[in-house]
Amino acid sequence: MTAGAPATDTSTRATQAGGAPPRSGALRTALLAVIAVALLVIGGALAVALGIGDDEAPATPGADSVDAGFSRDMSIHHDQGVEMANLALERSTDPAIRGLAFDIAETQNNQVGRMRGWLALWGLTPTGGERMAWMADSHTGGHDMSGMDGALMPGMATEEELAELRTLSGTEFDVQFLRLMIRHHEGGAGMAQYGAEHADQAVVRSLAASIGDSQAAETSLMVGLLSARGGTPLPPP
Incomplete structure (x- = not known):
């Protein structure tokens, strides 16, 4: 290292080289997993509310019902x-x-x-x-x-x-x-x-x-x- 040059940490060098900071990929993966679980929960609640997938749920009402x-x-x-x-x-x-x-x-x-x-x-x-x-x-x-x-x-x-x-x-x-x-x-x-x-x-x-x-x-x-x-x-x- 040249004397007087500013110190550059590992994450900064990775970012400058076009890469992502360490652990950012893992963080994204974790966030996507949380979002996926949330969507499954919401979808399941909607399915229950509408009777989707329930063989005993009444059929969609017709115009004359x-x-x-x-x-x-x-x-x-x-x-x-x-x-x-x-x-x-x-x-x-x-x-x-x-x-x-x-x-x-x-x-x-x-x-x-x-x-x-x-x-x-x-x-x-x-x-x-x-x-x-x-x-x-x-x-x-x-x-x-x-x-x-x-x-x-x-x-x-x-x-x-x-x-x-x-x-x-x-x-x-x-x-x-x-x-x-x-x-x-x-x-x-x-x-x-x-x-x-x-x-x-x-x-x-x-x-x-x-x-x-x-x-x-x-x-x-x-x-x-x-x-x-x-x-x-x-x-x-």
């Missing part, structure tokens, strides 16, 4: 519930009504996202098929529900009723909102019960049961709020 019909129709039903709840958030000044409306909008928006996500996962569109054809007559009061228009699904408000609601304010608005939302929840109860009992996918049955339970509790709350404001419920759907 209870799972698909419930997910499509309950999403549409929820859409109107969210619309009315958002209207209450805009027009009502009653804290109890606003709190209720916020809970309904947040909960049902989340549930719509889940149901439409399933439909996309199953390769199905969020619309199409015969409305309510997935429910047997015994769960719809003995009436034929197939081929019905979306606005006439059980408990849903007509366009005329929604237009009238938009013209109201104050307690008059609160009373009519509660009347329409009570009927809306009651109309969806049969759909939720049927989905909970007859869907093939466990996630669909679980959500349907949850919808039925939460909306029954909300209905009881709304009946009390309506009575306190001098209103009476609309006829059952």
Whole structure:
């Protein structure tokens, strides 16, 4: 070594020569191994969630299945519930009504996202098929529900009723909102019960049961709020 020349360690010389510092190859190998294990774990979890590789997992639902019909129709039903709840958030000044409306909008928006996500996962569109054809007559009061228009699904408000609601304010608005939302929840109860009992996918049955339970509790709350404001419920759907 020439006197006065700077010292150069082994790793620096290796790097300058075009090589990698010692142990860098081993480090990369270890990191790749960790990543591979993580991907296997994630893939396995996804496979379990979707039933991939499980001979006992239900087949992907078809367009005419209870799972698909419930997910499509309950999403549409929820859409109107969210619309009315958002209207209450805009027009009502009653804290109890606003709190209720916020809970309904947040909960049902989340549930719509889940149901439409399933439909996309199953390769199905969020619309199409015969409305309510997935429910047997015994769960719809003995009436034929197939081929019905979306606005006439059980408990849903007509366009005329929604237009009238938009013209109201104050307690008059609160009373009519509660009347329409009570009927809306009651109309969806049969759909939720049927989905909970007859869907093939466990996630669909679980959500349907949850919808039925939460909306029954909300209905009881709304009946009390309506009575306190001098209103009476609309006829059952």
